[in-house]
Amino acid sequence: MASTTQIEVCSIGKKYGKFKALGDINLGIAEGEFLSLLGPSGSGKTTLLTLIGGYDAPSSGRLLFDGQDMTNWPAKQRGFGMVFQGYALFPHLTVAENIAFPLKVQKRSKAQIADRVAQMVEMVGLSGHEAKKPTALSGGQQQRVALARALAYEPKVLLLDEPFSALDKNLRGQMQEELRRLHRDLGTTFVFVTHDQEEALALSTHIAIFNHGELQQIGTPEEVYERPANRFTAEFLGDINLLSLDGSTGCLAETAIELPKTIAGQSHLAIRPEHMRLAADDDAIQLPVRLRDRVYLGSKSRLLLETSGGEELMLYLDNDPTDMRPGSELRVAWDARDSFAV
Amino acid sequence: MRAFLFLICPLLLFLGCSYLLPFLGIMQLSFSDPDPGLAQYRHVLSDPLTLSVIWRTLRICAIVTVVSVIAAYIITLLWVRGRPLVRSLTELCIMIPFWISVLSRAFGWMSMLSNRGLLNTWLKDLGLIDASLQMTRNEFAVVIGMSHYLIPFAVFPLATAIRNVDERVLTAADGMGASRLRIFWQVFLPMTASGIIGATLLVFVFSIGFFVTPALLGGGQSVLIAELIYLWIFQIPQWGMAAAMSVILMIAVGGILVLLMRRYGEVAK
Ligand SMILES: Nc1ncnc2c1ncn2[C@@H]1O[C@H](COP(=O)(O)OP(=O)(O)O)[C@@H](O)[C@H]1O
Ligand SMILES: [Mg+2]
Numbered sequence: 078m079a080s081t082t083q084i085e086v087c088s089i090g091k092k093y094g095k096f097k098a099l100g101d102i103n104l105g106i107a108e109g110e111f112l113s114l115l116g117p118s119g120s121g122k123t124t125l126l127t128l129i130g131g132y133d134a135p136s137s138g139r140l141l142f143d144g145q146d147m148t149n150w151p152a153k154q155r156g157f158g159m160v161f162q163g164y165a166l167f168p169h170l171t172v173a174e175n176i177a178f179p180l181k182v183q184k185r186s187k188a189q190i191a192d193r194v195a196q197m198v199e200m201v202g203l204s205g206h207e208a209k210k211p212t213a214l215s216g217g218q219q220q221r222v223a224l225a226r227a228l229a230y231e232p233k234v235l236l237l238d239e240p241f242s243a244l245d246k247n248l249r250g251q252m253q254e255e256l257r258r259l260h261r262d263l264g265t266t267f268v269f270v271t272h273d274q275e276e277a278l279a280l281s282t283h284i285a286i287f288n289h290g291e292l293q294q295i296g297t298p299e300e301v302y303e304r305p306a307n308r309f310t311a312e313f314l315g316d317i318n319l320l321s322l323d324g325s326t327g328c329l330a331e332t333a334i335e336l337p338k339t340i341a342g343q344s345h346l347a348i349r350p351e352h353m354r355l356a357a358d359d360d361a362i363q364l365p366v367r368l369r370d371r372v373y374l375g376s377k378s379r380l381l382l383e384t385s386g387g388e389e390l391m392l393y394l395d396n397d398p399t400d401m402r403p404g405s406e407l408r409v410a411w412d413a414r415d416s417f418a419v
Numbered sequence: 420m421r422a423f424l425f426l427i428c429p430l431l432l433f434l435g436c437s438y439l440l441p442f443l444g445i446m447q448l449s450f451s452d453p454d455p456g457l458a459q460y461r462h463v464l465s466d467p468l469t470l471s472v473i474w475r476t477l478r479i480c481a482i483v484t485v486v487s488v489i490a491a492y493i494i495t496l497l498w499v500r501g502r503p504l505v506r507s508l509t510e511l512c513i514m515i516p517f518w519i520s521v522l523s524r525a526f527g528w529m530s531m532l533s534n535r536g537l538l539n540t541w542l543k544d545l546g547l548i549d550a551s552l553q554m555t556r557n558e559f560a561v562v563i564g565m566s567h568y569l570i571p572f573a574v575f576p577l578a579t580a581i582r583n584v585d586e587r588v589l590t591a592a593d594g595m596g597a598s599r600l601r602i603f604w605q606v607f608l609p610m611t612a613s614g615i616i617g618a619t620l621l622v623f624v625f626s627i628g629f630f631v632t633p634a635l636l637g638g639g640q641s642v643l644i645a646e647l648i649y650l651w652i653f654q655i656p657q658w659g660m661a662a663a664m665s666v667i668l669m670i671a672v673g674g675i676l677v678l679l680m681r682r683y684g685e686v687a688k
Contacts, residue, residue, distance in 0.1 A: 152593060153595070161587045163585070163587060165587035165588045165590070167606060178592070178597075178605075179595035
């Protein structure tokens with residue numbers, strides 16, 4: 078994929094009165110990318126999306142589109158599609174009329190509009206619902222109308238603000254599938270806001286992680302998951318085992334386990350649960366732990382462990398018949414390359 | 420549940436004595452005075468003079484309703500969506516009329532609109548007119564006076580609807596390139612339809628029974644139904660006719676209410 082930078086966010090900041098909602102944000106979005114803005118509630122994701130869409134003006138910094146300064150362009154001039162949180166459908170218009178609205182604004186011919194609406198209805202799988210009002214639709218269907226309306230005029234960029242947060246888990250999975258397919262088929266740039274890390278990992282080509290209005294890290298899902306830049310990112314992206322480091326010895330605290338790499342200035346060693354295992358005799362690292370609990374999950378079991386220093390660990394075990402009771406003394410191991418200091 | 424019924428008893432008793440009994444009396448009058456049967460109704464609905472009063476009432480009330488709802492819509496927009504200063508001023512202007520009796524307001528308009536009133540004097544001083552304009556004792560004055568009274572009542576249903584408009588929907592329309600005019604006519608206005616219907620109903624139903632304002636500002640020149648009933652009771656006693664007219668008025672108002680609520684019940688919630 079040709080990755081020319083389409084949107085550039087340069088030192089963007091946003092203040093509401095004295096409150097700093099966004100710090101000094103710098104990031105680039107390539108054409109055709111699926112970028113997720115991920116972060117806990119209140120971290121400034123919607124604010125950044127709103128600024129990119131042109132629905133609000135930044136307090137500082139510049140926005141570029143294909144190299145042109147678009148900072149002062151109003152939303153209509155940018156012409157990006159937007160799926161608002163809560164969908165923001167026109168409640169008094171039918172599905173077809175909702176989708177047709179932006180096309181009517183563009184003064185396209187009646188025949189063109191009818192064609193395009195039919196095409197969009199088909200694309201999002203709403204055939205047969207054209208004449209219904211939004212209130213007569215389920216959450217998932219409203220979601221599809223919002224998507225169809227935002228995509229109707231073939232925008233170069235589609236912005237989505239937590240589009241699936243109101244849907245139940247099954248439906249969310251299905252809609253995620255459809256969004257992936259849409260992105261693949263259309264090749265449009267998607268900027269997608271979510272607070273759900275699994276959703277971000279599953280959908281995106283790139284993820285930008287936010288906390289307290291600051292960009293924590295940006296990268297591919299693999300990069301941010303496997304090599305988190307800091308502890309916040311590591312913890313936010315999924316379960317993680319953290320072990321205290323002893324700064325003076327470069328060892329794990331209260332053990333003699335020396336780490337292969339010297340890790341200066343970091344306080345914890347982090348290992349994802351799926352990279353931790355029960356130690357075999359030939360493992361280099363062997364950390365003694367005590368079993369606190371074992372949770373049967375069907376295809377696997379989750380072991381909850383405790384180190385001698387009282388730190389909690391977790392790992393997954395393919396089911397085996399060994400009878401381990403809470404209180405058993407075990408040893409865990411991991412490959413040094415799977416661990417990172419934070 | 421028992422206790423609840425017991426507690427509500429006094430109210431039912433009061434309503435029964437003060438509304439139901441007199442109403443039954445009026446029903447009885449309408450079918451018996453002076454002729455038993457439907458004679459009074461037949462007369463009311465065939466007498467050209469009476470019919471012209473009914474027709475005028477409907478016409479004036481329709482005009483008043485349109486004027487009031489449009490004016491109230493603009494006022495409500497200022498009140499709900501204006502800048503803070505505009506908001507508080509508008510709120511004051513909406514509230515003040517509630518503290519002034521309908522009688523004082525009618526007299527106020529008379530001193531404003533009469534031949535030697537404030538408005539005519541000003542217009543003459545400015546040299547815009549030579550002779551006084553006839554602005555009282557006609558339908559114009561009645562419409563002004565009634566609308567003035569009814570506008571605040573139209574504001575409240577409109578305010579509820581306008582407050583409920585989801586700002587993001589307007590933002591979405593703007594982002595799609597819709598002009599302000601288009602957003603207002605095709606998005607904002609339809610989204611407040613429930614409030615418009617509610618306000619229209621309220622004002623129309625209220626206006627049909629108006630007595631003081633049209634009597635004073637109309638100066639006997641534009642008699643409406645309520646004034647006609649008054650005449651039939653106190654000036655040319657025809658109590659049976661007055662009663663029949665009252666019953667018709669009640670049924671008409673009730674009928675309009677039921678019809679419109681059926682039709683728009685789901686929109687107006
Ligand atoms: N219009 C506004 N006025 C004042 N504060 C705002 C406004 N919009 C957002 N904020 C604040 O900015 C912060 C970031 O908000 P937002 O971008 O909506 O977060 P997110 O979408 O990540 O949940 C929040 O603390 C929020 O309270
Ligand atoms: Mg948000």
